[in-house]
Every structure is written in C-alpha cells, then in structure tokens.
Amino acid sequence: MQARIKNPVMLIPGALQAFLALDKSTEAADLPYATRKLLHLRASQINSCSVCVDMHARELKKAGEKDERIFALAAWRETPYFTDAERAALALAEAGTRLADRPDAVPDDVWEEAARRYDEKALAALVIQIAVINAFNRLNATTRQPVGAWG
Numbered sequence: 242m243q244a245r246i247k248n249p250v251m252l253i254p255g256a257l258q259a260f261l262a263l264d265k266s267t268e269a270a271d272l273p274y275a276t277r278k279l280l281h282l283r284a285s286q287i288n289s290c291s292v293c294v295d296m297h298a299r300e301l302k303k304a305g306e307k308d309e310r311i312f313a314l315a316a317w318r319e320t321p322y323f324t325d326a327e328r329a330a331l332a333l334a335e336a337g338t339r340l341a342d343r344p345d346a347v348p349d350d351v352w353e354e355a356a357r358r359y360d361e362k363a364l365a366a367l368v369i370q371i372a373v374i375n376a377f378n379r380l381n382a383t384t385r386q387p388v389g390a391w392g
Contacts, residue, residue: 242291245384264373270366272359275306276327279314280334280367281374286315287338288378295388326358330367337371 250257267277278301285293301311313320317331333347333355340346356364380386 242385242387244386248386249380249384260373260377263369267366267369270362272363272366272370274304275301276330277366277370278304278306279310279323279327280330280370282311283314283317283331284334284338284371284374285378287335288375288382290378290381291388292381292386293374293378329355329358333367334371334374337368338375 246252250260278297282294282297282301285297298311302308307322309320310322313322314331317323317328323331329351332351336347336351355367359367
C-alpha cells in the first residue's frame with residue numbers, strides 16, 4: 242500500500258507535538274501502560290488502522306506482554322487473559338470507538354463498570370486515550386499510511 246499523502250501530522254507544524262502532548266498528559270493518572278496500549282491496539286483493530294495495529298502490538302511485546310494477550314485481544318471477552326479492570330477499559334474503548342453503532346453510544350453499564358474499576362483521574366485518562374487513538378487511526382486510515390511508516 243502506498244500513502245495517499247504524507248501523514249497529516251507531519252505536514253501541519255505542531256500537530257504531531259500536540260497529539261503527543263495530549264497522550265503524555267495522561268501519564269500522571271493511575272492507568273497502567275499495558276492498559277493504555279491494549280486499548281490502543283483494540284481501537285486500531287476496530288478501525289482497521291494497520292499502522293497502529295502493528296505499532297501497538299510491537300509496543301506491547303516490547304513491554305513484556307505475553308503473546309496470548311496480544312493475539313487474543315480481538316476476542317478478549319472469550320479469553321481468560323485480561324483482568325476485570327482491563328475488561329472494563331476495553332469495553333469502554335470499544336464503545337467510545339463505535340459511537341455510531343447504537344443509539345446509546347456508551348451504555349451506562351459500560352461506563353459504570355469502568356467507573357467501578359478506575360478512579361476519576363484514571364477514567365479521564367481512559368477517555369482521553371480513547372480519543373487520541375481514534376484520532377490517530379482516522380488520520381492513518383484516511384490517508385492510507387503504510388505499516389512501518391512510524392519506524
């Protein structure tokens with residue numbers, strides 16, 4: 242696959258830095274790195290963003306995640322590999338990614354389960370992370386950025 246244009250965040254001065262700053266801003270919340278990367282990978286799978294699927298799977302592997310968790314992420318509900326907190330984060334990530342798929346975009350039960358597992362600051366970080374990865378997915382998929390483009 243060949244990109245339609247150079248990645249938009251590389252063409253608009255300050256865009257990449259703004260995205261990265263938003264991403265980094267959530268590091269102060271009590272949200273584990275693995276959880277952030279799992280939700281990045283899951284949203285990227287849903288959005289068919291090959292760049293991000295490749296990147297976040299590699300990040301998880303580099304961080305020491307087991308192959309079973311990476312390989313089974315698309316079927317996380319049917320596997321024993323994820324904690325209850327991770328499951329709540331993944332359900333929220335899926336709902337926040339598929340906003341138009343149902344009348345109540347993020348059902349109360351999904352929100353309430355995430356709120357049971359994470360304090361308000363971590364929950365805010367989850368929502369920001371979901372927004373950031375979806376934005377990156379949309380940039381990459383729309384412009385057909387090739388796998389490996391981010392090094």
